[in-house]
Amino acid sequence: MSERIYVFKRFERFWHWSQAGxxxxxxxxxxxxxxxxxxxxxxxxxxxHTIAAWSLIGxxxxxxxxxxxxxxxxxxxxxxxxxxxxANYYLFGIFRNAxxxxxxxxxxxxxxxxRLAYLGIMLFVGxxxxxxxxxxxxxxxxxxxxxxxxxxxxVANGHILGAFMMLAFLIAHVYLTTAGHTPLAHIKAMITGWxxxx
Amino acid sequence: xxxxxxxxxxxMCCAGWxxxxxxxxxxxxxxKLTTTADHTKFKELQKEFKSxxxxxxxxxxxxxxxxxxxxxxxxxxxxxLNPQTGQTLGKKTVVNNFCISIxxxxxxxxxxxxxxxxxxxxxxxxxxxxxDCLVCHDTTGNYKKPPGFAGNPVVKDIExxxxxxxxxxxxxxxxxxxxxxxxxxxxxGACHFNGGGGDGVKHGDMxxxxxxxxxxxxxxxxxxxxxxxxxxxxxxSSHDVAGSRYTPTxxxxxxxxxxxxxxxxxxxxxxxxxGNEPHKKEARLNQHATKIAxxxxxxxxxxxxxxxxxxxWDWSTAGQRDAEGKHIVRKDAKGHITYESRKGxxxxxxxxxxxxxxxxxLVTYTLITDKIEKSEQRTKINTLxxxxxxxxxxxxxxxxxxxxxxxxxxxxxxxxxxxxxNDDTGYWKNLDWDxxxxxxxxxxxxxxxxxxxxxKTEMSWPITxxxxxxxxxxxxxxxxxxxxxxxxxxxxxxxVRDNNKLLDTAGWAIVFLTLLGVFGHATLRxxxxxxx
Numbered sequence: 069m070s071e072r073i074y075v076f077k078r079f080e081r082f083w084h085w086s087q088a089g090x091x092x093x094x095x096x097x098x099x100x101x102x103x104x105x106x107x108x109x110x111x112x113x114x115x116x117h118t119i120a121a122w123s124l125i126g127x128x129x130x131x132x133x134x135x136x137x138x139x140x141x142x143x144x145x146x147x148x149x150x151x152x153x154x155a156n157y158y159l160f161g162i163f164r165n166a167x168x169x170x171x172x173x174x175x176x177x178x179x180x181x182x183r184l185a186y187l188g189i190m191l192f193v194g195x196x197x198x199x200x201x202x203x204x205x206x207x208x209x210x211x212x213x214x215x216x217x218x219x220x221x222x223v224a225n226g227h228i229l230g231a232f233m234m235l236a237f238l239i240a241h242v243y244l245t246t247a248g249h250t251p252l253a254h255i256k257a258m259i260t261g262w263x264x265x266x
Numbered sequence: 267x268x269x270x271x272x273x274x275x276x277x278m279c280c281a282g283w284x285x286x287x288x289x290x291x292x293x294x295x296x297x298k299l300t301t302t303a304d305h306t307k308f309k310e311l312q313k314e315f316k317s318x319x320x321x322x323x324x325x326x327x328x329x330x331x332x333x334x335x336x337x338x339x340x341x342x343x344x345x346x347l348n349p350q351t352g353q354t355l356g357k358k359t360v361v362n363n364f365c366i367s368i369x370x371x372x373x374x375x376x377x378x379x380x381x382x383x384x385x386x387x388x389x390x391x392x393x394x395x396x397x398d399c400l401v402c403h404d405t406t407g408n409y410k411k412p413p414g415f416a417g418n419p420v421v422k423d424i425e426x427x428x429x430x431x432x433x434x435x436x437x438x439x440x441x442x443x444x445x446x447x448x449x450x451x452x453x454x455g456a457c458h459f460n461g462g463g464g465d466g467v468k469h470g471d472m473x474x475x476x477x478x479x480x481x482x483x484x485x486x487x488x489x490x491x492x493x494x495x496x497x498x499x500x501x502x503s504s505h506d507v508a509g510s511r512y513t514p515t516x517x518x519x520x521x522x523x524x525x526x527x528x529x530x531x532x533x534x535x536x537x538x539x540x541g542n543e544p545h546k547k548e549a550r551l552n553q554h555a556t557k558i559a560x561x562x563x564x565x566x567x568x569x570x571x572x573x574x575x576x577x578x579w580d581w582s583t584a585g586q587r588d589a590e591g592k593h594i595v596r597k598d599a600k601g602h603i604t605y606e607s608r609k610g611x612x613x614x615x616x617x618x619x620x621x622x623x624x625x626x627x628l629v630t631y632t633l634i635t636d637k638i639e640k641s642e643q644r645t646k647i648n649t650l651x652x653x654x655x656x657x658x659x660x661x662x663x664x665x666x667x668x669x670x671x672x673x674x675x676x677x678x679x680x681x682x683x684x685x686x687x688n689d690d691t692g693y694w695k696n697l698d699w700d701x702x703x704x705x706x707x708x709x710x711x712x713x714x715x716x717x718x719x720x721x722k723t724e725m726s727w728p729i730t731x732x733x734x735x736x737x738x739x740x741x742x743x744x745x746x747x748x749x750x751x752x753x754x755x756x757x758x759x760x761x762v763r764d765n766n767k768l769l770d771t772a773g774w775a776i777v778f779l780t781l782l783g784v785f786g787h788a789t790l791r792x793x794x795x796x797x798x
Contacts, residue, residue, distance in 0.1 A: 101761070101762070102762065102765065103746075103747065103748065103762040103765065106743075109741075109743060110741075110742045110743040110746045110747070110762065111741055111742040111743065114742065158787075162791060163790050163791060163794035164794065165794075165795070207550075207553055208549070208550075208552065208553030208556070219759070220758075220759045221759040221764065221766075224759060224761055224764075225766050225769055228765075228766070228769055228770075228773065229769060229773065231773075232769075232772075232773030232774070232776055232777060233776065235777050236776045236777050236779075236780040239777065239780045239781055239784055240780055240783075240784060243784040243787070243788065246788075
């Protein structure tokens with residue numbers, strides 16, 4: 069028998085899916101700007117990328133506010149507990165139909181590997197992209213802001229590195245949504261808010 | 267609106283005043299209201315003029331200081347001391363890779379001098395009567411100074427060259443003098459559109475298409491739009507016209523000119539009107555404008571008006587004759603000359619993409635006194651200063667004109683051949699380099715060894731005219747691409763052009779490995795799921 073837990077609240081789901089859409093659109097335009105392909109062309113891709121970036125910044129302002137007012141930020145505190153068990157599960161257990169080592173609750177809705185991955189994204193990849201991205205946008209203000217010696221090349225390459233890491237994360241993240249007790253369980257949960265647990 | 271009201275008020279006042287007099291109020295004035303003098307009414311001009319200087323005398327009777335003002339200008343002296351390099355330049359001195367030099371060719375070249383009678387080195391530069399007022403101030407379009415007359419107009423029909431059967435018609439200087447007015451695209455263009463010996467030959471961004479251009483050819487001069495004259499930007503003070511190709515303003519940090527603000531800068535720059543932050547919608551473009559000259563994006567190609575410009579001139583192939591010993595002229599499909607026995611081979615082009623360089627306004631010429639080693643590299647007639655790091659340079663568009671021209675391999679100098687002239691030594695008549703260079707070098711006063719070789723040269727012309735409407739400015743991807751227009755520009759990071767290959771490889775490797783891991787994991791899951 070399975071029970072249902074309400075894990076993802078309305079705002080959280082809105083945040084997740086609009087962020088997902090924006091990030092995918094940012095990816096699409098990013099590699100257009102980068103010259104990998106030309107769907108919109110450089111000029112339009114830059115314009116769209118900028119709009120999407122500001123939208124995501126706006127969304128983040130709300131999300132950060134929400135996380136702190138609701139205390140949900142605690143969901144991202146890293147833990148070493150069951151990290152090895154989770155890794156073991158993904159590496160071996162999952163192929164043997166072993167039980168999932170992590171019991172999801174409303175207070176712990178991310179498994180320890182998720183916590184680490186999201187925290188890594190939020191503490192490393194995210195800031196890398198945002199800092200370099202905002203610098204990139206305000207290139208003309210560097211001298212005024214006292215960053216006159218900054219190298220555009222390094223800023224640009226940092227931004228590109230962030231993009232590749234984000235893309236790799238996106239792939240892994242999307243794949244791991246299928247690692248629930250049914251392939252679509254996690255996705256359903258992210259849509260409805262209700263996760264079925266064993 | 268305010269204008270119209272003022273004008274209406276004026277007309278009403280004048281009408282009231284005129285009603286008491288015998289003059290008919292509704293008679294149309296022949297001249298624009300922008301001038302207060304109708305020169306047709308001047309007794310001094312109501313006579314037959316037999317020569318240019320006679321007209322000038324009449325002009326100077328009222329405009330007493332005009333000749334003196336002209337005497338101080340490059341237009342008169344054809345000489346310019348570049349304060350940055352100490353070089354004496356000007357048409358009198360420089361050697362280029364078009365018609366090469368004016369030495370010994372005065373009577374032909376000085377048809378574009380603002381004076382009368384400069385036929386040899388003895389010309390009196392102090393003569394006031396020899397200043398040509400009409401060449402800049404004619405409004406009729408009838409004033410002509412044919413080559414070969416040392417800058418004099420032809421007032422009586424004459425056969426020229428003598429014995430050729432070609433008649434040059436005399437012009438009525440009196441009519442022209444009475445219709446005198448402000449300078450125009452036509453008067454400036456009479457010489458500047460035809461530099462290098464023909465329409466559009468030299469500059470590439472100036473040709474007769476600018477006499478009455480469409481908006482696409484030049485957004486400012488657009489005859490049905492803003493209708494700028496040359497003088498709108500190249501504003502003059504005391505007959506001294508702003509703007510110079512010897513000391514161009516590569517970077518204008520002063521911003522837009524405002525009345526009352528002390529300003530010694532060049533009023534002909536884009537910035538002089540548009541300021542340094544001209545892009546209202548896209549602030550990002552203002553940041554581009556700190557390193558890129560306006561012209562780079564806003565003049566996507568030159569020679570856009572349907573008139574080709576010369577790109578290459580090879581003097582070394584000149585001198586061929588046909589079976590009958592006559593001069594040869596070859597033309598392309600459009601009727602433009604591509605070979606002349608007198609001049610050699612030409613390459614012409616329209617809608618040309620400029621070449622781009624860092625340029626700080628410092629131009630150093632290779633003069634006839636400079637020693638040149640012949641090598642595989644082209645000798646630079648003018649060398650442009652500039653770099654990404656000097657803080658004074660901008661990325662500028664250039665027409666780079668390439669040529670092969672006569673050279674003295676013993677003295678290792680460029681030479682000044684005698685080309686134009688209906689005489690035994692003029693190259694254009696007799697196709698004899700030996701005589702032409704001997705006479706030409708004697709005239710310019712430089713040694714000639716008697717040995718003749720040819721040397722490859724190039725000359726850079728900053729592109730600044732033929733500004734396109736903003737919607738036709740360069741698109742981002744023209745430079746933000748792998749082999750874009752700025753492919754050769756060093757010292758700056760251009761996104762896309764300068765993508766880091768190592769980073770790209772590593773980045774895609776991470777993405778690929780992630781995908782591989784995901785697919786491997788998924789496959790294992792599917793396979794093992796079946797087993798259970």
